[in-house]
Amino acid sequence: MTFDRRTVIGGLAAGAAALSAPMVMAQGVPRVVVVGGGAGGATAARYIAKGSQGAVSVTLIEPTRRYYTCFFSNLYLGGLREMDSLGHDYGTLAAEYGINVVHDWAVGVDRDARTVSLASGGSIPYDKLILSPGIDFKEGAVPGWDVTAQTAMPHAYKGGTQAQLLKAQVMAMPEGGTFAIVTPPNPYRCPPGPYERVSMVAHTLSEVNPSAKILIVDPKEGYSKQALFEEGWQAHYGGMIERIGPDFGGTNVSVNPAEMTIDIDGQVESVDVCNVIPAQQAGHIVHAAGLTDGDWAPVNADDLSSKTDPDVHILGDSAAQGDMPKSGFAANSQAKVCANAVLGALTDARVFPARFSNTCWSLIAPEDGVKVGATYEATEEKIASIDSFISQPGEDAETRAQTYQESLGWYAAITADMFG
Amino acid sequence: MTPGGDEIAGILALEPDLGYGAYLASDCTSCHADAAAEGIPRIRDLPTGTIVAALVDYRRGARQHQVMETIARRLGDEEIAALAAFLGEAD
Incomplete structure (x- = not known):
């Protein structure tokens, strides 16, 4: 992490927060546990760690030591990307953000005791839990x-x-x-x-x-x-x-x-x-935690908290949130709103109104990229689309090539936003 | 005054909320990397006035880009001022 005037400002705010944080437990700082190290979970963990500057303990549970993004895997099938270029590790999140990265499977959640149990045995206590496990297939x-x-x-x-x-x-x-x-x-x-x-x-x-x-x-x-x-x-x-x-x-x-x-x-x-x-459904851990209604987990739009348990948030593919597609971009966007809300609940950080965005790029042929996207807000009922766009048929080759180039820039940016 | 110039001057005269700007900027970093990348420009440390002018031009459709026009259309003057102050370097 580099220290510039922005992180200094954040640090001052977090320092003040640590003195007056409403949920600080007698035995130490409040604990956030994040399950799933993809576009939702890695982003949430990073933003909470970065925003709290040590005032919140963050644990990220993710089984793989090297994470291969599902997004852009089609470009690998098209011979336009090496598999290596889609792999990311968690070293920066551990070393520079102080996140406790646990390479294990979360297999259960005891919501009364507020603990997450691990496949290897043992359990991890939480004050706020964030579940972002992606999808599982329906048997x-x-x-x-x-x-x-x-x-x-x-x-x-x-x-x-x-x-x-x-x-x-x-x-x-x-x-x-x-x-x-x-x-x-x-x-x-x-x-x-x-x-x-x-x-x-x-x-x-x-x-x-x-x-x-x-x-x-x-x-x-x-x-x-x-x-x-x-x-x-x-x-x-x-x-x-x-x-x-x-x-x-x-x-x-x-x-x-x-x-x-x-x-x-x-x-x-x-x-x-x-x-x-x-056909797909929420990741297994979300079902195991008893937070699903049918295939997906209903959440409140303003902070992605479960409609069943306000201390558990569900991000990305697993959430039934309204109008956003199940995309890595959407999970990343939801993670930042969730991180802001969780920081506000655990420290005296300011909480701002939820705002979301999404863009999905697709590649039809080399240099022939198209996109669709929207902006969203939180309503009482759901995450609701407020404005949108889509590429048009018949666009010229230069526009399509530019759209493809944009998608490359997005990949570099979102993976930096996730993994630091 | 150029078209949009009054809007830009008005926004630059606002007292920016840096904390709000930091939160709003998290919407930018999904696509705009801090490191140089292909396809999408770096926006950190541009002159504040440049960021305000760009967002105002996207918002009123004077500058075309599907994603940026959609993003800018929901930014009020306060939001643009906050974002530019957080992301930018003072002129």
Whole structure:
């Protein structure tokens, strides 16, 4: 951390806070525990540690020592990014921000005792708990697919290992083979993600296996940025991509990983690669903590606190918050509002009105980037969209190239915002 | 006075709230890195007047960029003054 006039100002405020903090326990400083070191959790931990200047103890529980972002993993599939460039570690958060980084799984929450239990045994006490575990898949969502099938039919929807497996399978496809993708029903992580993936796989195949086909099996009537993707696919990959929507059986799909077949409404197709992205729900720990209503955890819009327990906040994909998409950008945005509220509750830091924003960039082909985004505010009912934008069909190549360049700048910035 | 000039002068005359500026600036750092990056410019330590002028121009549509126009449209004068004071260097 460099000390400039801003951190000095923050330090003075935090020093005053430490003297008068309303929730300081007799035995020491208030404790925040964050579960999940992705766009929501890492950002929240960093902003609370940075803002409190030692007046709050921050523990971050994250099983992986090196975190591979799910966002931009499609660019890896397209051959435009090395996997190494998507990996980040937690050394700076520990060394420069004083965060206690615990590489373990959080397996349970005792909300009466206010403790989080760890897979390795033991537990960690908290005054405020922040859960940001991302998504888990719904069992039985695609009949025939479960976690034991993910080698034959990867989901590749949590970054890292599975993306590497899927890329290897694409590269090993027979000439003229078929890549199938089973996309999830709403709501799910990264609404344009499956379609950006199709674009990037199409780009790779157009270079190494141009007679190959891509089959999208989709339970949804429509999807994010659809007009932009369809225009781009026609222009860049004409004829390679076919989509089967709900009208033709996209909602009635099962798979057979041993035979490498998909049954689409009774029609059995043999495929060479099958990327199954099942229906999704809040990460397991949120269910274990008893904070979900159905698949997701309802939260208050002004501070992302659980509607069940005001001392637990839920960020990002797992939260049912209203209008924001389940994206890394959204989780990062929510984390800052949550950090401000948590600092306000634990110290005498000022609390400002919640404000959120999101932009999702997608790459259709190299240098052909598009984006969609919005600004949001907190209402009594939900996080509500107040203004929005989207790229337009027919934009010139220079605009699209600029949009792609922007996405590179965003990746560098958000990962610095998360990991320091 | 250039178009937007009155608005800019009015904002520069406000007493900025640095604490509010720090909070608002956390919305910027999702995209604007402190280190030099491709595609999105660094905005730290620009002259305060430059930041105010840019945000006013995006807000009234005189300068075009989908993301920045959308961000700027919800900034009031107080917010722009706070952001510019926190992010910028005094002229």
